[in-house]
Amino acid sequence: MTDADFKFPPIYNFPPFYTKQPNETTWQSQSQQWIGLVLDYCKQKRIWVLNSDGVPLSKNDSELDSDEEVDSLSLFANEKIQRSLKRETIGEIYAQMVTEGSAEYLSPVSTSLSRSLKKATPQDQSIIVYWRKPEDWATMLLEWVEKTGQLGGILTLYELQASESVKSQPFYKINSTVLVRALDVLVKMGRAQVLKEEGGKISGVKIV
Amino acid sequence: MTTPKSDTEQYKTLGNAILERQSAELQAQLAVFQSALTNFARDHGEQIKNNAQFKQQFIKLCQSIGVDPLSLSNYTPSGVKFTKTSSHDRDEYYNNLAVKVIETCRATRDANGGIISVDELISRLEDATYTPTAKDIEKAVADIKLLDGSFSIFPVKNKLFIKSIPEELNSDQQVIFETCGLMGYVSPGMLRDNYGWGRVRCRDVLEAMVRKGLLWVDEPGPKQEVLYWEPSWINMG
Numbered sequence: 001m002t003d004a005d006f007k008f009p010p011i012y013n014f015p016p017f018y019t020k021q022p023n024e025t026t027w028q029s030q031s032q033q034w035i036g037l038v039l040d041y042c043k044q045k046r047i048w049v050l051n052s053d054g055v056p057l058s059k060n061d062s063e064l065d066s067d068e069e070v071d072s073l074s075l076f077a078n079e080k081i082q083r084s085l086k087r088e089t090i091g092e093i094y095a096q097m098v099t100e101g102s103a104e105y106l107s108p109v110s111t112s113l114s115r116s117l118k119k120a121t122p123q124d125q126s127i128i129v130y131w132r133k134p135e136d137w138a139t140m141l142l143e144w145v146e147k148t149g150q151l152g153g154i155l156t157l158y159e160l161q162a163s164e165s166v167k168s169q170p171f172y173k174i175n176s177t178v179l180v181r182a183l184d185v186l187v188k189m190g191r192a193q194v195l196k197e198e199g200g201k202i203s204g205v206k207i208v
Numbered sequence: 209m210t211t212p213k214s215d216t217e218q219y220k221t222l223g224n225a226i227l228e229r230q231s232a233e234l235q236a237q238l239a240v241f242q243s244a245l246t247n248f249a250r251d252h253g254e255q256i257k258n259n260a261q262f263k264q265q266f267i268k269l270c271q272s273i274g275v276d277p278l279s280l281s282n283y284t285p286s287g288v289k290f291t292k293t294s295s296h297d298r299d300e301y302y303n304n305l306a307v308k309v310i311e312t313c314r315a316t317r318d319a320n321g322g323i324i325s326v327d328e329l330i331s332r333l334e335d336a337t338y339t340p341t342a343k344d345i346e347k348a349v350a351d352i353k354l355l356d357g358s359f360s361i362f363p364v365k366n367k368l369f370i371k372s373i374p375e376e377l378n379s380d381q382q383v384i385f386e387t388c389g390l391m392g393y394v395s396p397g398m399l400r401d402n403y404g405w406g407r408v409r410c411r412d413v414l415e416a417m418v419r420k421g422l423l424w425v426d427e428p429g430p431k432q433e434v435l436y437w438e439p440s441w442i443n444m445g
Contacts, residue, residue, distance in 0.1 A: 010442055010443045010444075011442045014437065014442045015393075015426040015428065015435065015437065016425055016426040016435075016437045020427050021418075021425060021428045022418060023419060023421050025318050026318065026418075026424065028318060032320075033319075083426075083428065127315035139228075143225070189217060190217050191217075191218075206366070
């Protein structure tokens with residue numbers, strides 16, 4: 001990737017970082033460093049989804065959750081040293097992230113997000129990167145709703161994501177799936193009720 | 209929302225929110241206090257050093273709020289101030305440094321198999337106020353070695369390494385480290401051309417070192433020779 005404003009760690013330019021290390025202990029260290037890098041990078045760039053090649057799929061663009069590639073370069077490829085991680089190894093890193101709770105496989109959920117995604121095989125999986133946990137987003141949403149005196153009112157997902165009133169909030173332009181996960185947390189706490197359209201798509205939420 | 213259960217949950221949420229806010233405030237206060245303490249140490253370094261009781265209290269205070277006394281400039285041995293001070297200060301400095309060396313060797317062992325270059329160690333220990341010298345590190349490692357024989361410092365060409373594992377490098381492995389000193393890596397081809405090693409010897413030596421975590425494998429692509437990198441080059445990129 002070519003990006004001046006993100007400071008890659010030195011290991012990003014170490015050629016063997018792009019080969020899965022056969023020594024199990026070394027690989028543990030290697031994969032942990034990759035996971036840390038993915039989380040830091042996505043957090044700074046507000047990237048929500050990485051495809052199976054490590055290419056960011058949706059960014060904080062005005063069209064929420066567009067499936068278009070915002071950047072055709074993979075985070076796992078380094079042109080400067082001409083190395084890239086094999087797709088299979090990327091898959092292993094993703095699997096580890098999912099196990100650790102720092103990512104989730106992208107699968108059809110009841111939002112607009114799933115609209116053009118083909119049925120994915122395990123080898124060809126995109127992930128949603130949780131550079132912040134759904135629980136943290138849930139707390140932020142709740143605080144904002146409380147502070148703005150909107151408890152008990154009905155809010156659309158769009159209002160929470162993209163209206164003028166949330167422009168200064170950290171969850172402005174939050175990815176729809178991540179938002180739904182955060183609302184799930186609130187529902188479990190008994191602090192939210194979601195309103196669904198026909199077909200199960202969530203259209204709004206009442207936070208109490 | 210009048211059932212007892214949801215009330216309980218609401219109290220819980222509220223309680224959590226208050227706790228979080230308090231903890232954030234405390235964090236901020238602690239940070240302020242830490243920086244005040246650092247400034248205090250800088251302004252009153254002489255008094256702290258010359259009054260044993262004062263110093264003891266000061267170090268206790270540092271430890272309890274998470275300021276590293278070692279990082280405060282008055283404990284730097286190569287600084288002018290240090291040379292005037294007692295041997296007690298000097299011992300304390302090296303003891304602290306030894307602890308940091310052990311910590312860093314442990315923290316990086318998964319990535320480097322237990323051998324770290326002194327340069328890398330220094331770059332990991334230095335901060336805005338303080339940089340240990342290679343001499344300091346050597347002295348600290350000599351102290352550690354008395355307690356734990358597996359620690360030692362050794363030169364490869366003109367680069368110093370510290371090992372924190374019991375095994376010694378054999379002569380073939382030393383040759384690999386030496387050759388890695390040039391470009392960061394070796395390949396079987398390089399070993400064959402420069403040292404006349406046979407295929408089996410190359411493979412056995414390199415694979416054994418990978419198994420010990422001392423080398424990282426680099427497969428640049430199809431039809432290209434596999435390279436073996438020495439991990440201290442991670443920080444030279």
